[in-house]
Amino acid sequence: MTQQADLVVIGGGPGGYEAAIRAAQLGLSVICIERRVHKGKPSLGGTCLNVGCIPSKALLDSSHKYHDLKAGYANHGISTGEVKLDLAAMLARKDKVVDQLTGGIAQLLKGNGITWLQGSGKLLAGKQVEFTSHEGEVQILQAKNVILASGSEPVQIPVAKLVDDVVVDSTGALEFQSVPKRLGVIGAGVIGLELGSVWARLGSEVIVLEAVDQFLPIADRAIAKETQKILTKQGLDIRLGARVTGTQVANGQVTVSFTDAKGEQQEVFDRLIVAVGRRPVTAGLLSSDSGVSLDERGFVAVDDHCRASVPGVFAIGDLVRGQMLAHKAMEEGVMAAEIIAGHHAQFNYDLIISVIYTHPEVAWVGMTEERAKAEGFDVKTGQFAFAVNGRALASDDNQGFVKFVADAKTDRLLGMHVIGPAAGDIIHQGLIALEFGASVEDLQLMCFAHPTLSEVVHEAALAVDGRAIHAIQRKRK
Ligand code: FAD
Ligand code: AMP
Numbered sequence: 246m247t248q249q250a251d252l253v254v255i256g257g258g259p260g261g262y263e264a265a266i267r268a269a270q271l272g273l274s275v276i277c278i279e280r281r282v283h284k285g286k287p288s289l290g291g292t293c294l295n296v297g298c299i300p301s302k303a304l305l306d307s308s309h310k311y312h313d314l315k316a317g318y319a320n321h322g323i324s325t326g327e328v329k330l331d332l333a334a335m336l337a338r339k340d341k342v343v344d345q346l347t348g349g350i351a352q353l354l355k356g357n358g359i360t361w362l363q364g365s366g367k368l369l370a371g372k373q374v375e376f377t378s379h380e381g382e383v384q385i386l387q388a389k390n391v392i393l394a395s396g397s398e399p400v401q402i403p404v405a406k407l408v409d410d411v412v413v414d415s416t417g418a419l420e421f422q423s424v425p426k427r428l429g430v431i432g433a434g435v436i437g438l439e440l441g442s443v444w445a446r447l448g449s450e451v452i453v454l455e456a457v458d459q460f461l462p463i464a465d466r467a468i469a470k471e472t473q474k475i476l477t478k479q480g481l482d483i484r485l486g487a488r489v490t491g492t493q494v495a496n497g498q499v500t501v502s503f504t505d506a507k508g509e510q511q512e513v514f515d516r517l518i519v520a521v522g523r524r525p526v527t528a529g530l531l532s533s534d535s536g537v538s539l540d541e542r543g544f545v546a547v548d549d550h551c552r553a554s555v556p557g558v559f560a561i562g563d564l565v566r567g568q569m570l571a572h573k574a575m576e577e578g579v580m581a582a583e584i585i586a587g588h589h590a591q592f593n594y595d596l597i598i599s600v601i602y603t604h605p606e607v608a609w610v611g612m613t614e615e616r617a618k619a620e621g622f623d624v625k626t627g628q629f630a631f632a633v634n635g636r637a638l639a640s641d642d643n644q645g646f647v648k649f650v651a652d653a654k655t656d657r658l659l660g661m662h663v664i665g666p667a668a669g670d671i672i673h674q675g676l677i678a679l680e681f682g683a684s685v686e687d688l689q690l691m692c693f694a695h696p697t698l699s700e701v702v703h704e705a706a707l708a709v710d711g712r713a714i715h716a717i718q719r720k721r722k
Contacts (some may be wrong), residue, residue, distance in 0.1 A: 252585060253374045253388035255366035255530065257281070257293020257312060260574030261394030263352050264582045271586035276386060276411040277359055278366035278376055284340065286377075287363045289350040291396050292563070293516050293571040296416040299346055301436075303339035304443045305602050311335075312446035318642065327463040330447060332419045332424065339419070368393065370534045372557055390557045390585045393537070393545055394578065395530050396521040405501075405519045408494045415440060418518040424448045427517035431489050433460060435601050436519035438476065442603050445480050452512060454503050458486035465613035465626070465662040466540070467648055472607050472664055475644055477603075494519065508720035525564045531645040540566065550591065551581045556612030559585070573597050590685055596679055600669040605631075605645045608672035611660030611679050614650045627685070628707030629716065634704075635696040647705035649675075649685065656684040666698055674702050680688045685709045 252268045254261045257264045257279030263275040281288050283295045293299060304522050314328045317544045354361050364378040374386040376383060387615030399414035401407065407414060410421065418440045425450065433455035445451040460483065461469040494500075499517045503510050531537050538554040540546040541696040546558035547553050553560045559581040576592050583590035601607040617624045630646040637643035645665030661675025680689060686705035693699050707713045 247373075247385050247387045248276070249362075249387045250389070252276070252390045252392065252582070253278065253366065253386055254392045254394055255352070255368065255374065256291065256355075256394035256396055256562075256564075257289040257361065257575065258394060258396045258562060258607070259293045259394065259524070259571040260396070260564075260578040261573045262289055263292065264561065264578030265359050265390045265396060266353060266357050267579045267582035268585060269359050270590070271582065273550055273582075273586055275357075275359045276362055276388075276511050277354060277432055278362045278364065278374070280363070280365045280379070281410055282379070282506075283343070283347070287360065288347045289354065290343075290347040290601045290701065292398075293574075294346050294350065295343060296358045296419060298571050300339045300343055300419045301415075301439055301443070302602055303342045304335070305604075307335045307338060307438060308446035310606050318393075321334045324588065327446045330424070332341065332422070332447070336420065336422075361461045363480055365529065367429060367529060367532060368535045368537060368558065370536060375532075390583075392573070392578065392581050393553065393557070393558065393560040393564055394562050395526040395564050396574075397525050398567055400520070400522045400524050402431075402489075402519065402521055403520075404489055405492045405517065405617050408499070409716065410516070411497060411499050412492060414519055416668055418444075421516060425514070426450065427452070427512075427516075429454065429499070429512060429514035429517040430520060431501075431517065432520040432522065433457075433485070434520060434522065435599075435619055437518065438481070439602055440518055440520065441481055442476070442479070447518075449535075450482075451480065452482045452484065454487040454501065454512075454516070455483065455485050456488040456715065460485060463602045463649065464607070465609060465650070465660070466615060468607060468609065468662045470666050471645060472601070472603070475664070476603060494498045523563065523569055527564070533564070542566075549594070550584055551577050552584075559586075564694055568597060568599070570597065570599070593680065596617045596667075598672050601664065601673065602669060605642070606668035607664045608668040609660065609662040610675045611658070612650055613660060613662070614648075617650050617652075617659045621657065623653040624659075625651050625685075625709055627651075627705050627707070627713070629701050629704035629708050631701055633715050634698060634701050636698050636700070639696065640666070648710050649688075651709055656686055658685060658688070660684050661702075665701070673703060674699065 251273035254277045367375045376384045428449040430437045430453040460473040489503045490501040536555040538546045551559045561577035563569045578592040594654045600612045628648040631637040631643045648662040650660040693703040704713045711718045
């Protein structure tokens with residue numbers, strides 16, 4: 246007998262599992278199909294929980310602690326003994342965090358009455374879904390609605406084919422069993438910078454090769470400049486305008502050929518991480534008569550509400566246009582589930598936070614100064630450094646600054662940009678302010694607690710009008 250459901254979700258990553266849970270909360274019968282097997286076990290949570298956001302942050306935190314301890318706390322009056330690295334234990338801790346979270350998602354699906362089918366799903370015509378179990382058994386499901394949430398996978402480039410544990414993608418870079426002496430990274434995107442930072446902190450000499458000659462082109466220029474300066478000081482050798490043209494693996498090492506302003510170059514590494522972007526997973530997802538269209542870049546084509554070209558079929562997350570971020574996938578999943586359940590739902594695509602989890606963190610929301618100017622705004626900006634913030638100084642973590650971009654005509658906030666301690670959390674103040682259409686004055690008038698890192702947010706808002714207190718500023722007007 247054909248199994249029926251109000252909703253079949255294909256893919257149990259952050260987009261898919263959140264969609265499934267929200268739909269179940271709203272009373273729908275839900276089946277979620279997920280085929281991932283992680284370290285020998287069927288696993289929910291997608292790229293994010295298994296090989297993305299979470300394991301990378303676990304290693305970023307562990308490597309940060311190691312690096313800090315190694316540098317010593319003598320200035321705090323604390324002396325430590327010899328600091329040793331047990332990489333196997335560090336990787337095991339990361340795996341434990343992943344296990345705990347992926348197991349938690351399985352519990353959440355179960356608790357919400359959602360059926361998890363372990364295997365692959367393929368959308369057929371008429372909102373039927375073909376499910377193939379890991380054992381090869383095929384079952385046809387009849388869905389009233391379908392959410393496609395198959396996510397993304399690393400882009401592979403012919404000039405840097407993956408070779409065992411020598412030339413790896415982001416997944417392999419979470420599993421090095423020893424600290425590479427010389428590590429190459431292709432791509433100075435978020436993933437390349439985060440993973441490069443992990444191994445640099447653990448002792449690798451890291452060279453990042455980036456084809457484009459601008460650093461972090463999507464970030465505000467002031468933030469990108471400061472980030473490049475700080476990461477370079479930390480030891481990341483970031484080579485811009487360096488396009489990799491070939492790789493050769495021999496005797497456990499990899500020779501990377503690239504061209505830059507000086508011409509043809511070569512570097513030899515013990516390991517190479519290829520972090521040149523991700524692409525949507527559509528192979529085997531759609532039958533030829535499913536009716537679902539792809540866009541010119543291979544993403545499933547959707548409207549602002551994630552509706553695909555077949556009524557009742559939605560697509561979300563990394564599978565569709567926009568930034569590949571877990572929180573974007575989650576919000577799209579919730580939006581699609583609510584629409585399917587007959588509710589009104591929408592998502593503000595203008596306010597998606599970006600975070601780079603280096604140390605210090607880098608985060609932004611809304612418009613960069615450059616974009617605001619390009620869009621014709623009469624722009625005013627304000628910036629304030631963590632350097633003189635009491636709390637940041639007290640905790641010895643005072644690099645970076647907060648910057649606001651605002652409309653000089655209306656005083657409305659347009660964007661917030663942070664490099665500094667806890668930037669990934671502080672940025673949510675900007676998110677809330679922007680979402681509520683706050684003016685710079687709104688922030689200026691609020692009383693921020695002392696001593697906190699957030700006082701820098703207050704001072705940056707004051708600085709927009711030349712009236713920051715802990716800087717020598719004369720009111721501009
Ligand atoms: P995915 O998480 O990719 O999940 C899709 C799932 O669908 C997969 O598990 C796959 O097995 C399954 N699937 C695919 N096809 C089928 C099929 N036919 N049948 C059944 N199952 C199928 N984002 C952030 O916001 N913050 C971060 O800090 C961050 N760090 C990252 C670090 C790294 C190293 C990487 C690689 C990514 C990172 N990301 C981060 C990006 C984030 O992981 C993705 O944006 C997010 O996982 C996308 O969610 P999704 O649900 O669209 O897809
Ligand atoms: P992102 O898409 O943000 O993950 O970043 C990937 C980065 O890899 C981009 O900045 C690309 O310019 C860069 N890149 C892609 N191909 C190459 C290459 N052959 N050599 C060096 N950098 C590359």
